[in-house]
Amino acid sequence: MCRRKKVRKTAAYIGLDVGSSGCKAAVLDRDGNILIEKRREYGFEYPSKGRVELNPVTVWSCVKEVLTDIAQEKCDCEIRMIAVSSIGEAMVMVDENDKVLYNGIMYLDERGPETVRQVDEAVGVDEMHRITGLPPRMFYSLNRILWMQKNEPQILEKTAHYFLFEDYITYMLSGKRLVSQSTASKTWMMDVKKMEWSEKIGKIFRVPLERFSKIVQIGTIAGNIRTELAKETGLPETVQVIVGCHDQCAATLGSGCVAGGDVAAGEGSTESLNLVVNREKLTDDFWNLDVCLEPYIVPGTYMVPVGQHTHGTSLRWFANQFAKDLKGMQTPTKSVYDMLNEICAPDAGEVFFLPYLTRANLMDGANRSLGVFLGMEVGTTREILYRALLEGVSFETRLCLDILKSSNLPVERMVAAGGCSKSELLMQMKADVLGCDVAILKNADAGISALAMICAVADGVYSSYEEAAEQFIGITRKYCMREKLHDVYSVKYEKYKIIRETMKKLYAQI
Structure with a gap:
């Protein structure tokens, strides 16, 4: 239940996290207090041995349910904005009528190990690392497209738009096809230095990059929620949709990590130790490491995540x-x-x-x-x-x-x-x-706090993420x-x- 105050309604923000096993949404005020929190669980689908998928239709249905639950709560606040974080890599492919054509192929899926060799032979994994910031792995979006080119070409022929789960939910909320730099970087197709889709990679592997969402800065205002969605859920039509980020990026910001040298340990289904790095610290020696480089929320910084999938x-x-x-x-x-x-x-x-x-x-x-x-x-x-x-x-x-x-x-x-x-x-x-x-954070759901921080900065309540972190972040215990x-x-x-x-x-x- 929300806290009731005998004052005029205060600004509040919805953080919506779309994970691999469920979605959760919370309403936070401008001081970082959680007023309402709702969640729904779902699970993977296993169509055959070695295949692990997530159904986008099921995910979107659960998202609408949690938003409806939030709208039904009585709270003395004005919900002004909503931002989304999500899992990375897995794609949502839709036709020209926005009908989902295929389940998202998850990071645990074993399809396509040969695609790493295919990329190495065409470009070279070292060159791919320098372009995209990603070392060779079999679970990126590009790998799935290469597998489908050989095994499910009819699906690709029908695909009008490619999404990741972050921008898919943002699109379903607002009707705008925008994706954050952090989530786009998980595809193995984004130039991590230029912060745009790599034309070289798209041309070599015959990937229609124009069918992917536009890459924008985290915190970009996409627009108001769709009128029909506002009516269906009960949320105000004035709620603005803000471009969020990859879930590990959100977890890092929600841990109060805004400066180079800060490490956030995201302790979820997967584990990611996320080191914040200032751009000038990236020397030639860095590219010899078998690690990822992901654009971070604070301009001029990156995040280096290392971790384990089955934590x-x-x-x-x-x-x-x-x-x-x-x-x-x-x-x-x-x-x-x-x-x-x-x-x-x-x-x-x-x-x-x-x-x-x-x-x-x-x-x-x-x-x-x-x-x-x-x-x-x-x-x-x-x-x-x-x-x-x-x-x-x-x-x-x-x-x-x-x-x-x-x-x-x-x-x-x-x-x-x-x-x-x-x-x-x-x-x-x-x-x-x-x-x-x-x-240990006072609020264990760091990603939710981060999304509210992104909204509050976009709303002009705070001038920087450093300032927002001072208000939002608290430590409850140290081991x-x-x-x-x-x-x-x-x-x-x-x-x-x-x-x-x-x-x-x-x-x-x-």
Whole structure:
């Protein structure tokens, strides 16, 4: 319920996050207070082995439901603007009547590994990295188009407009085809220095880039919401739609990371350690790293994300497969993850877990190994396996942090946000494994706060994102690294790296 004030209505903004497992929307006032919050869940579709898709029609239906729920709440505020963040890479293809032609192919989908070689032979992956800021991977939008050119050409022939989920929702809200620089950069087709679609890439791979949305700066005003949508949801027709950003970009801003050297740990289904980098810090040495470069919200800055695809996904998989009894005991105040934390073993011993529940490896495109529990014996229990799983995802986080440190880019501080940051057990473990303190945001849904900040800056309430962050961002807790446990985990981490490399070689042979 919203807070009622005996004053005239205050300006408020809707942050709408479209994720892989659900959408959530919240109304925040100009001071960053959450007044209303609504959400809907949906899930992936698995049409066949190795294929993972998200239905855009289902997503849009859920978006309309949460907006309708918000409109029905009575609140002493004036909703002025709405901004959207979303997953990256996955495309929405529509015909000339805006009918969706194909589900979004998700980052976990295993179609098209051969497209990386195709791109390398045509352009060279090093050159692609320098143009787009993206190292070679199989899950970018370009890869999906190349796969469809060979396997689903009839779909491409009917496609009038290509969207990513961010600009698809923005379009459905406003009727304007605009996409942020951060989300467009995830396609492998945007020139990351010029901030525009790469004509060279479009020409070489026969991609009609004119059918993609116009690339604009985050915070651009798209226009008012569609009249028919206002009537359907109950939102005022005066609500303006603001161009949002990629979800990891939003999570970074919502963590209060606005300066070079700030690191935001996005702890969701995926994990991303997002380092904010000033443009002048990008030397020639940077391009030798196998990492992404994404335009950031603050002009003149970029974001370098490293991470793992199946972070929170690993926890959800474990709960679904090994804790069905606990799921049936959930209450509004205690989730299955809370109960797993309570029964978690104090030590995993020599049991290790590799959190690779998909072959689409974010940090190592050559690593085709899959998830593994190693070191089990007759006395291994569910509780021990869960401990090993938490350690495994934490060791992967340390691998990511090591990559950032090897880049010689400044790393000043770390702030964590997202659903998994609510787990005290996991966050303390991460501080111990990483060897650094981890601060937790007061508002765990950092992306929602960031979207409201984008709106407030666009509305002229704040002159800069730095000023908005001072008002919006608060830290609720800090987990301090414990030296003795860090030493213990460092020994296990060295074993983990050996196991990881061994499994990588094994899967290359079988």
